[in-house]
Amino acid sequence: MQADPVDANALRSGVLTRALARFVADTQWRDVPAAVRNEAKRSLVNYFAVALAGSHDPTLDKAVGVYGRFRADQTATLVGRSERTDMLNAAALNAMSANVYDFDDTHIPTIIHPTAPVAAALFALAESHPMRGDALLLAFVLGVEVACRIGNAVSPEHYQRGWHITSTCGVFGAAAAVAKARALDEQRVAWALGNASVQTGGLVETLGTMSKSISVGNAARNGALSALLAEDGFSGPNAPLEGERGFLRVAAAQPDWTAITRDLGHEWELLKNTYKPYPCGVVLNPVIDACLDLRRDARWSLDDIEQIELTGHPLLRERTDRPGVRTGRESQVSAQHAVAVVLARGKAGLDEFSDAAVADPSLRALAGKLRFIDDASWPVESAQVSIVLRSGQRVSQRVHAARGSLAAPLANVELADKLRQLAADGCSGVDAQPLIDRLWKFESEDDAAAVMRLARI
Amino acid sequence: MQADPVDANALRSGVLTRALARFVADTQWRDVPAAVRNEAKRSLVNYFAVALAGSHDPTLDKAVGVYGRFRADQTATLVGRSERTDMLNAAALNAMSANVYDFDDTHIPTIIHPTAPVAAALFALAESHPMRGDALLLAFVLGVEVACRIGNAVSPEHYQRGWHITSTCGVFGAAAAVAKARALDEQRVAWALGNASVQTGGLVETLGTMSKSISVGNAARNGALSALLAEDGFSGPNAPLEGERGFLRVAAAQPDWTAITRDLGHEWELLKNTYKPYPCGVVLNPVIDACLDLRRDARWSLDDIEQIELTGHPLLRERTDRPGVRTGRESQVSAQHAVAVVLARGKAGLDEFSDAAVADPSLRALAGKLRFIDDASWPVESAQVSIVLRSGQRVSQRVHAARGSLAAPLANVELADKLRQLAADGCSGVDAQPLIDRLWKFESEDDAAAVMRLARI
Incomplete structure (x- = not known):
């Protein structure tokens, strides 16, 4: 970044949004370090575990019923279920499944659950827009990076004030991820972030109620929609994040401007991601x-x-x-x-x-x-x-350090065990092993959507 | 209301949400004063005027294209256009049309544009769930009341901070309106408000860009969805508005708790609504x-x-x-x-x-x-x-007092002129006169959706 990120004129002109959009548009799979690639796969194993666990919760049964009345087609899978639906509904409902028990992953600096909105949007896209495994992983890494950096900039105030940060920042992550998967250029990625900036909802007050799942689903659905709109030229403001009435100032009284771009491409938020051994806070x-x-x-x-x-x-x-x-x-x-x-x-x-x-x-x-x-x-x-x-x-x-913390992360075999256990607990009837095997070698997968066919009934 | 509204325990238990939900569930058409009934019709005439004006803006052309890929059926009309779509998409797109030029109505105390989200949701519902004109008008009056009272409680801070109040409060209005039109009981209306509380997005930063229209559309769409979910038992928290991490505290540092229920059923927010003679701030x-x-x-x-x-x-x-x-x-x-x-x-x-x-x-x-x-x-x-x-x-x-202000409101004939003019300006090809005639006697209309058939091509 050229300019001082706290310079008022630079902020007004959208210097942070542009830097983030350029990063998303320019970054290639070869730019992603091996540890980050590996963590992306671990996040996906955990994602399918928790999505299978939640897939038959009453919240999902009801949501699948109502959302199902508004499905355009049946191109997309609902993890752990037999119904099919369209891309946007699948993004919403699978994000809900993965998060309904708050058993999904946790980005330590922000307590964002980063994977549910981003992965749900990407897999739903992949079922109608074929892509390779490494392309999905790259988009996933970048989506998580965007969501968590925006979260870093408004933490801890944003969550403390009552915003459900997984939802409010997740929509940016899903937007960036789908924008990358659709190979949008810098300007269009910026528009996708602008389109996402008006769709940031979710309240801590609703934790423990069905309402919470709506905003988590919206983060995935509306993030994807933001990118698809941007792809068609639906344009946004220059500075949706850092403008005077942009997201960061609205979300926190004292946003940390530097968090958006500091060491971008060198420090990776996914390396601060953790997986829960127990379905608890x-x-x-x-x-x-x-x-x-x-x-x-x-x-x-x-x-x-x-x-x-x-x-x-x-x-x-x-x-x-x-x-x-x-x-x-x-x-x-x-x-x-x-x-x-x-x-x-x-x-x-x-x-x-x-x-x-x-x-x-x-x-x-x-x-x-x-x-x-x-x-x-x-x-x-x-x-x-x-x-x-x-x-x-x-x-x-x-x-001193609990299992599943950054200091004592769950081993890959423990994550696989979690997937096996939750596939059984969720009554999904899904055979976990082929799914696990495929996810561990996901970067060489030709068809990213193939795992969705293994994760449904 | 029984309890002191600023009593912390009463707030925690959801006293304001419950009072508002009860008001929505209990109020009948006969409870609505003549002046309010009349203002509702004036608001609808103005709504069709501005929706026809905006119906062919490039923002709409793009949104209709992308949203159209995700339509479940073709039961609903797009005002001023030939395409058909499903209920939720029509709610979103028609609210966008009505607001895209900011030429829609203005609730003076909050500068909320109240009609676009509420009316768009109700007419979309009416096309697949037949209802009488007076039933739609009643739901409309109550939806506007809910949106504007919530707006009053967080004004002026909420907008000044950067939240697009038409969007953030509009979703509650659309939720309450559709809940009323579906005859939900008090508990389910409260759930609808809870489901809406996690879907409050929209930023002033995006004014003048296409992104703004997304959140206005979402207010209508997601408000309707909130009510449909509540109808199926999708439940929310007790105090989505007034809880410690509820909407009001998140939206403003010092919410005016009393604004939610003060003179509820006696003072009507719709009587503070105004219509613009010019497409300007x-x-x-x-x-x-x-x-x-x-x-x-x-x-x-x-x-x-x-x-x-x-x-x-x-x-x-x-x-x-x-x-x-x-x-x-x-x-x-x-x-x-x-x-x-x-x-x-x-x-x-x-x-x-x-x-x-x-x-x-x-x-x-x-x-x-x-x-x-x-x-x-x-x-x-x-x-x-x-x-x-x-x-x-x-x-x-x-x-001293501009045309269109509360002191010098537009006459009914001026509103009709506005509809005629904007139907022509919007290149919609809609014949305005039959639509105008029908709207002025809307309370005795057997089929509320009939006007939608007159407003399309």
Whole structure:
């Protein structure tokens, strides 16, 4: 970038939008480092895992019904399902499936779930516009880069204020990805971003309700639409991101202008992406790890437990101190439920965070024994669970970096296991293995849409 | 309303959303005062006028092409055009047509253009779900009420910050209107509002570009979708508006909670709606009136003009001091262009604010003679134009309340004239008179969709 990115005239003229558009238009597969290519495939394995898991949630059943009344054709697959639909509806519905349990990936600096909107848009496109695997991977990498950089520029204020950042930034990612897949030039990529800038909706208030899925679906659908409109010459403003009334200023009082272009093409946001081992809020990961460890070595029974102490950064308490939850959704962010169910069952899968698990009275009793101990000196990635037995004895387990964190990423085999497990949990009837095999060598795939045929019934 | 509306617990529990939902679910046609019923019809006459005007703009041609690839059926009309499409696409595209020139109506307290999203959604619905004229009018009145009350609660901060309020609040209006037309109960209306709350996008930065039209179309389309989803049990949060991370707090730092329910059912927002006589920013209306008056009595020729002085509130200068505009769109908010073209041509229609008019070199020379004089003591509705002739003589015209303002509303015959004129300007080939006749007696219409058949080719 030539100009000082915080120069007011440069911002008004759209210097950041242009730089980002040029990056999307110019970057080739050979420019993407091997580690980033690999992470893209890992993200896709995780994507199909969570999309299969969510594919038969009641949210999806209802959405498929209503959206299905407005399908133009049947060129596109719904992951894990038998219905077919058109490109835009498939983009929306598959993004919903992948995100409905918040079990999808997490870009650590922003807590954006980057893959659902971007991958759903690209695979839907690929089913009617044939492309190679490496072309889809390149578009995916660039879409994630755009969404997460825009997210970096407005974080943490944007999410804290109440915007569902996966939705609001995801639409830019899907737009950039589809623009790349359609080989749009710099001007048209910029228009695609402009067309996306007016479609940034989604509220944190709706987490745990069906409404949330609409905005995640829209991010994929409307991002794709933004690019298709731009391809046909539907034009936008010069500075949709950095203009005086552009997205960045509207989304945050003090946007970090430099985040959009700093080390663009050298630092890759996908390398800050993580995958959840458990279908819970990420802050609960070390808590669940600790409980699994405690249970594995248990020389006590549940009846012996007098009290459970949970020590961690105050943020852990603020986000997860939720006694008396009533739904599976709520239980995904409840330390009380997580500790109780994992100590009782030694597992932390979708069944453990379901409406049925929440209704189990024995778990409620155990959950009532939890006490938080705040310690601001603890890193947020860490936690300690201590069980105080009736005998007075204590057993403790401290976790410094949870499974699935950047410090302890899930291994490829664990991601494959997750896909196998969730394909079964989601009742999709999809045979996971051929899908997994194909995804690990996706860069040499001739027909990117082939995996969609393996992911449907 | 029972509880103090700013009570934190009441807000958290969704007291405002519930009150609004109950109002939508319970209000009957007999509850709507005659003046409001009449204003609804006036709004619809103006709606068809501006939708016909915009129906063949290049923005629409491109959007119809791309959206047309994703039409499920052909049950719905595109105003002024020959193509047919499905309900959701028609809602989007007709809202775009009606708003593309910003020539549609203006709710004075918020500057929301309320009719485009609400009417476009309702007429699209009516073409596949037959309803009577009075049923559509009732749903329209309630939709406008919801959009504008939400707008009141976040104004003026929301627009000033950069949100395109017609789009962001319009989606609630369309959702409420379609929910009413589908006779949803209170709970489902509240869900429709929740589903709409995650679909509030649109940026002031995009005014004057094609991108703007996407969000106006989305307001209609996604509002309708929100209601259809709610009808099928797709549920939302309790407090999508007033919750801690709900729309109102996200949209404005200091929302006016009381605006949502104050005098609900007694004061009607539609009575604060106005219709533009000229296709320009409303602040230019008194300027154009003054120029038309000056020209009507002119004893001077254009060559005699030495300077033109425009006196008004500083806001007038801030919003309209735009010399050297290059497009018709930009000219709609340029005092320089408006003064020059109206003095030169004695008219202020779409032709006067077109790309062709902007390219006229004689107008540019005249526009260069304009000088602003700020006077903070002047009301924003007023303006004075003074022409200083080479002879030293001055002629002035001061306008206290512009045509089309709340103080000097357009007469019904003027609205009908506007429809006739714009049907011709928009090259739609639609015969305006039968449409006008039918709209003035719309409350006794058996088939609300009949007017759509008169408004297409």
